[in-house]
Amino acid sequence: MDYKRILKEILNIGREMLRAGADVSRVEDSMYRMCKSYGFKHADIWVIYSNIQATVETAEGDIITQIRHIASTSSNFDKLDYLNNLSRRVCRQTPSPDEVANMLQEVLDRTPQPAYLEYLAGILGGTGFGVFFNCGVKDAIIAAISSIIIVFLGRRLAKTENNPLISNFIQSFIAEVFIILSVYVGFAEKSGNITVGVVMLLVSALGFTNGISDLLHKDTLAGILNISNAIIGAAGIAFGIVSAILLFKGVL
Known part of the structure; x- marks a missing residue:
């Protein structure tokens, strides 16, 4: 053998x-x-x-x-x-x-799930959280478009970028710029509510939860790595949103 x-x-x-x-x-x-x-x-x-x-x-x-x-x-x-x-x-x-x-x-070699399902899930998730956080009709539409942007960027970055800090920074920055400009030209009203809803697509709640589970199973190093990656990803989201707001300071 x-x-x-x-x-x-x-x-x-x-x-x-x-x-x-x-x-x-x-x-x-x-x-x-x-x-x-x-x-x-x-x-x-x-x-x-x-x-x-x-x-x-x-x-x-x-x-x-x-x-x-x-x-x-x-x-x-x-x-x-x-x-x-x-x-x-x-x-x-x-x-x-x-x-x-x-x-x-x-x-x-199995045929992967079609891309439209990922976009549909992103739209439902981002828009649903936006409505949950008190977005109106126009805000919900912008939230849906922002979700499409995040899913599109996520699919592209997944091929070349493994660092969650960088990938989340790019996605959150571009999405936040779009949201701010939408509010500025009058297509939306509540940039903060839209942002909070849409960035839920980037928050690694599953990674953090799995990290806690690993710690409980005494897989200490694996748990620390999972939680660290979730925190690093959250930092990327925060940096991206803050950078966009500072760039367009005075527009809000």
Whole structure:
């Protein structure tokens, strides 16, 4: 049995689970179960949101260590559902490394959800929060357009920018400039209410919540990283909005 290839594919599955938004405890548990199903005598697996390390002992007594670096993560629960099912299938059937690689590639090659769903979700979220924060009809329309801007920029920046401070700064700055100018020309009335509603699309409440969950599960480093990223992202939002307001000081 090619234990090195097996461990390689197990780490590849764990890497893709992290990229799709799985928490570290789920990834570790899935990887431990897959290692056990292939008959490794012992396994030590350590996962944080930017790194996976695994050391296993084979039935012949050989020690194998492999590492994966994860540059960025996002939330894709549709893909994560298929990856969870794949890990369970691997545990049940213990396929060969080539078969595992092919099954993983099938999951990765699935047709992604259409872009209009992301735009629709952004519009509903930004506009809904805007109405919640007392926006009128005209303000709600501007909130919807601002949400489209944020989703568009987010999709573009996700391809090149992994730093939440920079990406959130760019998105919040451009959206706030649009909101301020809309109020200035009379298309909207309550810039503050619109802003509070729209920036909810950028607030990483899920990351902060997952960080607290990691701390409660004694995944201290992973929890600190998650909470730190959420705070850094919030700082980017604040800097972007403040910069736009200072740039157009006197317009409000």
